[in-house]
Amino acid sequence: MWGLAGILAIALLWEGYKLVGPANGVEVGDLRIMPRTTDLAMPHVWDMLGRLFEPVTRADDALPLWAAVALAALTTLGIAAAGWLVGVVVGVGLALVMQRWRIAEWGLLPWIVLSQTVPLIAFAPIVKSWGSRIEIGAFEWQDWMSVALIASYLAFFPIAIGALKGLQSPDRIHTELMETYAAGYWQTLVKLRFPAAVPYLLPALRLGAANAVIGAVVAEVSTGLQGGIGRILIQFAGQASGDPAKAWGPIFGAIVLGLVAAGSVALLGVILSNYRRNEEHA
Template sequence: MSATSATAAPAPATAPPPTAPRSGSARPRAAAASLMRSAPLAAVASVLAVGSAWEAYKLLGPADGLMVGQTRLLPRTSDLAMPHTWDMAARLFEPVSGGAGAPPLWSAVLRAGAASLGVAAVGWLLGLVVGMLLALAMQRVRIVESAVLPLVVLSQTVPLVALAPLVRSWGARLEVGPVQWAPWMSVAVIASYLAFFPVAVGMLRGLQSPTTIHADLMRAYGAGWWPTLLRLRLPASVPYLLPALRLAAANAVVGAVVAEVATGLPGGLGRMIVEFAAFSASDPAKPWAPIFGAVALGLAAAGLVALLGTSLRRFRRLEAAR
């Protein structure tokens, strides 16, 4: 048999082309990593923008501000009313007072911030428990949502300055055995008053986020309310709950500082703001130190809650879908 008439050997099977990796899950992770890398730069840029706007108004604004009748619409640009940003930053590294051996101002602000942070943390935890319980009750019983949700919204219209003395007066009358109501407890309750609202609203929205198909599937499996809550509604509420927790942390700091001012609790940033306000004429950069401390404290509290939320990243399916 000739070579031309011989049956040709089968050609070797070609390897299938490599399958492109799925980008459905890689794209959100890459976007989240890029956002995490750019977040510090965005924070620094925002601080620089605020400082630049401050200095630009001080340079170009009217020296006496703008008055319309008896109402001042724009502040004065004098050094007493608006010290330079570099003067306020330099003042942080100077002694608190003129006495010899006085600690630097930043250390006093740091100690006061630690005291306020501890009280705010207790208020945040209390607000978290109250907000979650309210959200669960409103999701479980529709009539509770109709009755309680408007009250939850209306509760935030009460000014803290008017509420703080009442809470302190009520708390001073409480006594359970050897345990007496301490003044810082009133501040923690007021902080929780601001913290529970975003938790209740955010978690309620998250608990109601599962579609009808998912709820019907759980009913088809014979799952009751409790298994449905643990396996469906709580995981679905995480993307809504985490931003609410960060907002609640910032609100708790605001509530703690305002309550310290209203109740006169010593040792915190609120009391320091009141005390340093007396130096606005002689040392105009000094009263800004506790204000900066309160801002940094709110950012730190929100950042700590964001770090805690990294353990729940696998439940953030709705954020990844965006």
């Protein structure tokens, strides 16, 4: 309900500014702080929505724009899902190591934080170049694997931080109680630390899923991978001068894709409902 209200409010703001805003945008000196309101820069909302149901091209067998965007989004979603799974394994693994040994936390955590400062758009072509040289027997590195690896690079960070905070969340009295029961490390981890980490881990997994989609889209743009939504974003943006509403189709698709990815993690919350209590943000 509130989501629909938010979408409606954005549409009204869009049309309101387009109605009253200057054609050349709002400028302060030589700096434009608000966009132009021409149909080329800001198509009407109904034009953008209507364009979704028109063919992508004038060819007789051309798909509607929404169908082309949906197919591209499914391709990107599959790649992002693979990257998210890798990010979960790496993030939780690092959290376990840092929780187990404090010296590992001191040594790894600064580098984990520093890793997120690398500009992704410059890093993606390097990953593709390295991956193309990997050949192990009959195995050959595929271009989509580079995109999935970059998606995992963005996904693992919030998962590692959230999992670490969750694993460290049990009070001393609870850990001491496990010690009085002669519980070992693995028993304490399974019976106490993992259940305690769930309220921290679920929001981190949702954020990691959204980050994986962002990483996949950016990597598709940077590496030129065909078939994904990142590629058609660039392709349709190049056609915006003649068909401005068309360029917004993949933008809407990318937004829905991120929402679907983050919302899918909510299914884990249903499965782990006995452990959720109040979710905590890392």
